[in-house]
Every structure is written in structure tokens, then in C-alpha cells.
Amino acid sequence: MRRTLIAVAVSASMLFPTLGLAKTFKWASQGDILTLDPHSQNEGLNIAANLWVYDPLVRYNEKFEVSPALATSWEQINPSLWRFKLREGVKFHDGTPFTAEDVVFSIKRAMAPSSQFKSYTAGIKDVKALDPLTVEIATDGPNPVLLRQLPVLGMMSKAWSEKNGTTAPQDFNKKEESYSARNAMGTGPYKLKSREVDIKTVYEENTDWWGKPTKTGNVTEIIYTPIKQNATRTAALLSGEIDFVLDPAAQDLDRLRQQVKVIDGNEYRTIYLGLDVNSPELKYSNIKGKNPLADVRVREALYRAIDIEAIKKSVMRGLSLPTGTMIAPQVNGYTKELGQRVPYDVEKAKALLKEAGYDNNFEVTLDCPNNRYINDEAICQAIVSMWAKVGVKAKLNAMPRATFFPKVGNNDTSIYLFGWGVPTYDAYYSLEALIHSKGEGANGSFNYGNYSNPQVDKLIDTIKTETDDAKRTAMIHEALALFAKDFGAIPLHDQVIPWAMKKNVTVLHRADNRPVVEWIKID
Amino acid sequence: MFVFILRRLIQAVGVMLAVALLAFILFQYVGDPVTIMLGQDATPAERDLLRTQLGLNEPVFVQFYHFIVNAVQGDFGLSLRQGQKVSVLIREKLPATLELSVAAALIALVVGLPLGVYTALRRNGRLSQALLAFSLLGVSLPTFLIGILLILVFSVYLGWLPSYGRGDTIRIGWWSTGLLTASGWQHLVLPAVTLSLFQVALVLRLVRSEMLEVLRTDYIKFARARGLTRRAIHFGHALKNTLVPVITIMGLQLGGIIAFAIVTETVFQWPGMGLLFIQAVQFADIPVMAAYLCLISFIFVLINLSVDLLYFAVDPRLRVGLGKSGGSH
Numbered sequence: 001m002r003r004t005l006i007a008v009a010v011s012a013s014m015l016f017p018t019l020g021l022a023k024t025f026k027w028a029s030q031g032d033i034l035t036l037d038p039h040s041q042n043e044g045l046n047i048a049a050n051l052w053v054y055d056p057l058v059r060y061n062e063k064f065e066v067s068p069a070l071a072t073s074w075e076q077i078n079p080s081l082w083r084f085k086l087r088e089g090v091k092f093h094d095g096t097p098f099t100a101e102d103v104v105f106s107i108k109r110a111m112a113p114s115s116q117f118k119s120y121t122a123g124i125k126d127v128k129a130l131d132p133l134t135v136e137i138a139t140d141g142p143n144p145v146l147l148r149q150l151p152v153l154g155m156m157s158k159a160w161s162e163k164n165g166t167t168a169p170q171d172f173n174k175k176e177e178s179y180s181a182r183n184a185m186g187t188g189p190y191k192l193k194s195r196e197v198d199i200k201t202v203y204e205e206n207t208d209w210w211g212k213p214t215k216t217g218n219v220t221e222i223i224y225t226p227i228k229q230n231a232t233r234t235a236a237l238l239s240g241e242i243d244f245v246l247d248p249a250a251q252d253l254d255r256l257r258q259q260v261k262v263i264d265g266n267e268y269r270t271i272y273l274g275l276d277v278n279s280p281e282l283k284y285s286n287i288k289g290k291n292p293l294a295d296v297r298v299r300e301a302l303y304r305a306i307d308i309e310a311i312k313k314s315v316m317r318g319l320s321l322p323t324g325t326m327i328a329p330q331v332n333g334y335t336k337e338l339g340q341r342v343p344y345d346v347e348k349a350k351a352l353l354k355e356a357g358y359d360n361n362f363e364v365t366l367d368c369p370n371n372r373y374i375n376d377e378a379i380c381q382a383i384v385s386m387w388a389k390v391g392v393k394a395k396l397n398a399m400p401r402a403t404f405f406p407k408v409g410n411n412d413t414s415i416y417l418f419g420w421g422v423p424t425y426d427a428y429y430s431l432e433a434l435i436h437s438k439g440e441g442a443n444g445s446f447n448y449g450n451y452s453n454p455q456v457d458k459l460i461d462t463i464k465t466e467t468d469d470a471k472r473t474a475m476i477h478e479a480l481a482l483f484a485k486d487f488g489a490i491p492l493h494d495q496v497i498p499w500a501m502k503k504n505v506t507v508l509h510r511a512d513n514r515p516v517v518e519w520i521k522i523d
Numbered sequence: 524m525f526v527f528i529l530r531r532l533i534q535a536v537g538v539m540l541a542v543a544l545l546a547f548i549l550f551q552y553v554g555d556p557v558t559i560m561l562g563q564d565a566t567p568a569e570r571d572l573l574r575t576q577l578g579l580n581e582p583v584f585v586q587f588y589h590f591i592v593n594a595v596q597g598d599f600g601l602s603l604r605q606g607q608k609v610s611v612l613i614r615e616k617l618p619a620t621l622e623l624s625v626a627a628a629l630i631a632l633v634v635g636l637p638l639g640v641y642t643a644l645r646r647n648g649r650l651s652q653a654l655l656a657f658s659l660l661g662v663s664l665p666t667f668l669i670g671i672l673l674i675l676v677f678s679v680y681l682g683w684l685p686s687y688g689r690g691d692t693i694r695i696g697w698w699s700t701g702l703l704t705a706s707g708w709q710h711l712v713l714p715a716v717t718l719s720l721f722q723v724a725l726v727l728r729l730v731r732s733e734m735l736e737v738l739r740t741d742y743i744k745f746a747r748a749r750g751l752t753r754r755a756i757h758f759g760h761a762l763k764n765t766l767v768p769v770i771t772i773m774g775l776q777l778g779g780i781i782a783f784a785i786v787t788e789t790v791f792q793w794p795g796m797g798l799l800f801i802q803a804v805q806f807a808d809i810p811v812m813a814a815y816l817c818l819i820s821f822i823f824v825l826i827n828l829s830v831d832l833l834y835f836a837v838d839p840r841l842r843v844g845l846g847k848s849g850g851s852h
Binding site: 035118170178198199228233236239371402404442 | 552553554555556558560561566567569570572601604605606607608611612615616667671674675678679682685686687688689789790791792794798799801802805806807
């Protein structure tokens with residue numbers, strides 16, 4: 001009897017050679033993956049999950065350099081034309097070959113009116129297939145950040161999409177659910193196995209993946225479960241039911257550090273205070289007929305009155321990187337000098353305010369979201385009390401993000417707390433949206449304080465198309481330095497986002513808050 | 524009888540319309556789903572386009588009218604969060620909530636009833652006092668705290684029971700049930716106990732006080748005088764007469780259990796309608812919120828109606844009364 005059992009076991013293990021090596025990676029965060037469509041819902045977790053199934057043309061390697069994925073090489077034919085050579089022999093999960101037609105289809109799909117990934121196709125004019133393994137992307141004018149836009153754009157199968165009637169991302173005008181919202185089929189390292197909305201989503205390893213020979217991780221199955229409650233998520237990790245939590249609650253971190261493992265890293269998101277520097281009169285202030293924030297001395301005073309180290313210590317529990325600039329260290333264009341803050345100085349702040357004529361008589365409202373950034377409302381509360389010490393009476397107006405964003409989006413604010421992430425890892429993304437004067441397209445689209453400096457605008461316009469890296473980076477430095485000298489906004493800190501996991505799990509932290517499962521090792 | 528039911532059904536429609544209207548007025552203040560859908564990097568033009576597509580630019584009453592017209596045809600629209608049909612989403616979540624609620628109600632009855640009888644009969648016993656003190660805790664401790672405590676003890680320290688989710692489920696038609704798998708039962712224990720604790724305490728206290736009242740009545744004294752066994756007196760006569768108000772309250776509570784399962788569902792990540800609703804609120808997912816509120820008000824109205832009908836079944840005096848008034852119509 002025993003012998004037959006052994007025989008069965010041995011033959012079974014020969015049938016399924018990976019059985020003994022199966023490594024299941026169970027993990028959780030607050031919300032569910034929203035949709036499996038790779039070009040709908042521009043949200044961090046969603047992008048991360050869809051990139052397990054759908055490969056991009058190029059991706060970031062462990063050192064955050066752009067490296068080959070479905071494209072093995074690329075060259076710039078002229079400043080506004082790129083040519084990509086595709087990887088040979090890549091197959092979709094259904095066995096069909098991956099070709100240039102699929103690339104053309106996918107990028108055009110991401111440019112469709114119902115796509116929410118249009119910010120990643122910005123500047124792309126046309127895509128053409130030259131032969132089955134060569135693609136050309138034409139941009140409207142030189143686009144130095146093209147390669148940094150592509151790592152987010154997953155490649156779909158044209159045939160599969162056409163067969164299932166999902167050639168465009170979810171369109172809310174149509175009353176039908178799009179097929180690609182619950183089904184996924186790409187060339188990526190993992191295949192979708194099952195999906196129960198809000199309950200769990202299971203992926204299994206794609207053993208034919210082109211990157212398999214060089215894959216560093218050993219996860220063969222991914223089970224993702226959303227767990228909304230902070231306490232429950234922590235409990236599930238402590239009890240060993242899950243291996244990894246993307247967003248552990250701040251109050252649980254000490255305990256998690258002792259009992260399991262926590263790794264810290266900063267997010268590419270910079271938190272700052274935006275200021276209405278341009279209105280003739282502030283919308284929410286007691287000062288009528290003029291705008292105190294138009295005076296650079298007042299802005300400097302407000303900056304100097306903030307004790308950022310105190311905020312780091314008591315509000316952020318040590319988990320923030322105070323900064324003096326609008327971009328995080330990982331972003332191209334950052335330097336240590338730019339990151340240096342103007343020192344905290346209450347006396348100087350008081351003196352500046354007095355000089356500007358606002359000695360204990362300036363009242364203003366500070367708009368603040370209360371469920372978007374880490375401890376957002378608490379940061380604002382701290383700032384209100386710090387400003388009170390220099391005689392500025394700020395009224396805190398905290399609200400949920402669904403109310404906050406439309407409000408500040410209409411420039412209906414005087415001072416507001418904002419956070420800005422840089423998915424392209426290039427400062428142009430921030431310069432264009434936050435610092436450039438309001439204008440065409442994305443220029444100044446998030447410049448709610450209407451900061452405007454023609455010299456800075458000119459620099460930004462050149463940065464947009466400059467293809468000489470050294471020159472371009474120097475100009476980024478110059479633009480950011482000018483903005484800092486103008487006190488165009490008050491940068492506060494870069495968020496630190498800890499990830500918690502079991503001791504036997506090795507993960508590489510990423511500033512975009514996206515776990516890359518093909519790099520994860522479970523011992 | 525028929526007229527009575529019909530009248531109640533018409534009232535029900537009125538209640539649901541009122542709930543939907545109130546909901547729509549409130550939706551104006553939950554914020555703008557478009558911002559969340561598009562991410563904060565979208566341009567104002569993209570936002571406007573999507574807002575127009577979703578009909579969010581129209582006045583409240585026009586939106587409300589469209590909602591009613593579609594809802595009557597059974598179409599609750601698409602969830603803004605997941606792009607799926609709201610009716611399908613709710614149908615997927617309904618079994619989880621109902622199984623949890625019914626399990627909690629059953630625990631409340633099976634545990635609360637005998638304990639209530641016990642504490643009434645042994646009024647001054649130590650155990651009775653302890654049970655009453657416990658029931659006070661059950662009534663006053665908030666559900667989420669009980670849930671988290673249970674998780675801490677049974678999942679984290681002892682490792683006996685899972686802390687979240689519903690476990691493996693089996694599909695029977697569109698109904699997914701966790702009652703046919705071992706893992707499903709394991710996952711059900713903690714949330715069902717959490718949800719039922721308040722109800723256990725309520726039933727216990729209700730049965731006790733009703734029982735004490737009944738035990739004081741003349742017919743019980745008379746039964747004692749006749750020399751009936753204690754068993755026959757307590758369970759044959761006293762308990763039976765205690766049950767009428769208990770049934771009423773439990774019926775009404777069932778609606779409450781379903782509606783207030785929200786907290787328990789969030790704590791245990793139980794994939795039911797309550798969790799769906801909470802997530803919808805955070806996303807400002809208007810179609811889901813509207814459909815959920817209508818459904819819950821419908822369940823409440825339905826349960827009220829059934830309880831009213833139960834009265835007639837249980838209490839013969841009312842039947843006579845209805846017969847008379849029914850005759851006058």
C-alpha cells in the first residue's frame with residue numbers, strides 16, 4: 001500500500017514538475033483592482049495589476065532605467081520619429097503570436113476618446129507598423145519623455161479584442177459592461193485565472209513568458225484580496241493569512257516592524273501648499289481690495305513659519321522626506337541643492353509679514369483634502385497652528401477628495417494642500433502642469449494658484465522639445481530654482497509609503513507604489 | 524385582506540420614491556466621481572466630456588427622473604467604479620449579505636431564547652446575573668470593536684479562524700453560497716457572531732422581561748394551582764405567550780440586521796451589499812448608492828408588511844377585528 005502511494009506521488013510529481021515549487025503570493029490593500037482593462041481607470045493599483053498580464057513596449061528595470069520589454073531596441077530616426085524593433089517569438093496567453101499590428105492597435109486604443117490613459121499618449125501623433133516586428137511612432141514635435149510614457153501602456157491582442165468587441169476602453173455612454181473589464185489576455189508574466197469583483201482575483205504564472213529565463217522572482221500564483229479595514233488587514237498579515245500588505249496603517253507600523261517586516265521608501269509624490277498668487281483679491285480672506293499672497297515676502301513668511309521637522313516627527317511619525325522642491329529624488333531633474341529647504345525661522349517670518357504690512361491682521365482659509373494623501377488633514381491642522389504663531393490666522397477647511405478636487409479645480413481657493421506624483425519620472429510632467437502659466441493643453445492645467453513667470457514659461461517650453469539631455473536637465477534645474485526663488489508654492493515633503501510583508505518575502509520598493517511581482521521572492 | 528395588502532404596497536412605492544428622491548438630493552454633496560475616475564492628472568476638457576457622458580451636468584430632478592424611468596425597467600445603470608451593471612453587482616453581493624444576516628438572526632434566536640427563559644426562571648442566580656451583565660455589554664459595545672476583538676483573539680492569537688472574506692463559495696444558479704464548503708463555514712463564524720451579539724442580548728432581555736410578566740399573570744397561577752408540571756407551565760404556557768412580541772421584534776430586527784451588516788461586513792471584508800455600498804460612497808458611485816438605498820428601503824417595507832401579516836396569523840383577536848372592518852368596506 002505504502003509503496004503504491006509513493007509510486008503515485010512520484011509519478012504525480014513528474015507530471016507536475018513545478019508542484020513542489022509552487023509559491024503563492026497572497027496580498028491585500030484597501031481597495032479592489034477597479035477594472036482589468038489596461039486603458040481604463042488611471043489609478044496606481046490598477047496599473048500595477050494590469051501590467052502583470054499586459055506587457056509594455058519598454059519598462060523600468062530595478063534601477064529605474066528604461067529597459068527593453070516587448071521592444072528590444074529603439075532608435076530616433078529624426079527628432080519626432082521613433083522606430084522600435086519588437087521581440088521575436090513572443091506569444092499571447094492564447095498562443096497567438098505578438099506582432100506590430102497589436103502595438104499599433106493598442107496604442108491607438110489608449111488614444112481613443114473613452115481611454116483614461118490619454119496623458120500617457122500625449123504627444124503621440126501616429127503609430128505605424130513597418131513590418132511584423134517593426135513599429136514607428138511619430139510625435140507632434142520632439143518628445144524627450146516618450147520612453148517614459150510607454151512603460152504604462154499595456155499591449156493587447158488586436159484579434160482577441162476584435163473578437164470580444166472591446167476595441168475601445170469602457171465607454172460609459174454605452175450601457176453594457178465592456179468584456180475587457182473582467183477578462184484579460186496579454187503577453188505578460190502572469191495569466192488571469194479567475195476574477196470575483198471585490199472578493200479576489202487570481203493569477204497564475206505564464207511559464208512561456210519571454211522574460212522567464214531572466215526572471216528574478218519565484219512567485220507562481222498571485223491571489224489579490226481587497227481588505228478595506230486597516231485593523232483587519234493588519235490582522236490578516238499577522239495571522240499569516242496573507243503575505244504582503246501594500247498600505248499598512250500608520251498606527252500599526254511599530255507592531256508590524258517587530259512581528260513581521262516593513263520596508264520604507266518614498267513615493268514619487270510631493271506634497272505642497274499651492275497659493276493664489278495672481279487674483280486681484282483673495283477669495284477667502286479678510287483683506288479686501290488686494291492680494292497679500294501676491295507679495296513674495298508674505299509667501300516667504302508663510303514658508304518660513306512652517307516647522308517641517310515637527311510635522312515629520314509628530315504628524316508623519318518620521319515617515320516623510322521634507323523637501324524644498326516640487327519633485328521627488330527619483331525624478332529626472334532633482335538635485336540635492338534644490339531639495340534643500342529654506343530654513344524654519346519664526347522671527348524672520350514675523351519681520352517679513354510686518355514689512356509687508358500684515359502684522360497680526362491676515363486671515364485666510366486653507367483648503368485641505370481629508371482622505372487623499374497620508375495624514376493630509378493633520379498636516380493642515382499643524383500648519384494652521386504654526387501660522388498662528390506668526391500672527392496669520394488660517395481657517396482650516398477640510399473635505400473629502402471627491403469635494404476637494406472639483407473645488408480647487410475651479411480655482412475656488414486661496415491656499416490649498418496638494419500632492420503631485422510623476423509617473424514619467426521626469427520633471428517636465430510637473431513643470432508643465434503645476435508651474436507653467438495656464439495655456440494650451442496641459443500647460444498650467446493644475447496651476448490653480450495661477451503662478452506665472454514668463455522666464456520660467458520660456459524655459460519649460462524649451463524643455464518640452466529639447467533632446468540634448470545635459471542641456472535639458474540644466475534647464476530643468478534653472479526653472480525649478482526660479483520657481484523656488486519666487487516662492488511660487490510651499491513644498492512640504494515627499495510621502496513615505498511603507499510596505500509590510502512576512503519575513504520570508506523579498507520585494508523591491510518602488511516610488512510609484514506598484515509591486516512588480518516578477519521580482520518578488522518568497523523563501 | 525387583499526385591499527389591505529394592496530394599500531400597503533402602494534405605500535411601499537411611495538416610501539421608495541421618497542427614499543430615492545432624498546438620496547438624489549444628498550448625492551449633490553458626496554462630490555464628483557469624475558475626478559476619481561480620471562485621476563487627478565486629467566485635463567478639464569476630459570473631465571467635462573465624461574461628466575456630460577454620465578449626465579452629471581443635468582439638474583438633480585432631471586437626473587432623478589432618468590433614474591426612475593430606468594429603474595422601473597429594471598435598469599440601474601453602470602457602476603462608475605467598476606463599469607459593471609449595478610443590478611449584476613447587487614445580485615452578486617445579495618447572497619453573502621442574506622446568508623450572514625440569517626445566520627446572525629438564527630444565532631440570536633437559538634442562543635437568546637433559552638438564555639432569556641433561564642434568566643427569567645432563575646431570577647437571582649449568579650449565572651443569571653452574569654448573563655445579564657454580559658447582555659448589557661452586548662447592547663452597548665460597538666460592533667466594529669467586537670469584531671476587531673474577535674479577530675485579535677481567534678485569528679491572530681489563537682489562529683483558529685480566518686479573519687476576512689467569505690472563503691470558498693459554490694454557485695447554484697446565480698446564488699453563490701458559502702454554506703456548502705468547510706472553509707465557507709469557518710469564515711462565517713466570526714462575522715455572524717459579531718453581527719448577532721447585539722441581537723442575542725436584545726432577545727435575551729426581551730424574553731426575560733416578557734416571561735417575568737407572563738409568569739405573574741393569573742392563568743399561570745391557576746395552572747400552578749392545578750398542579751401542572753413546571754415544565755408544562757414554563758414551556759407549554761408561559762413561553763408560548765411570550766413569543767408573540769419576540770417574533771415581531773425579531774422580524775423587524777431582520778431588516779435592521781441586513782441594513783446594518785455594513786459595519787460587520789467592512790470589518791471582516793465580507794463581500795456583501797454593505798461593503799459594496801461603503802466603497803460606492805467613497806467613490807461617489809451614484810448608481811450603486813441609489814440602487815442600494817432603494818433595495819434596502821424595499822426590504823424594510825417588505826418585512827414590515829410581512830410582520831403585519833404575521834400579527835394576523837398569530838393573534839386571533841386581530842383577525843376578528845379585520846373581519847369586521849373588512850366587511851365595512
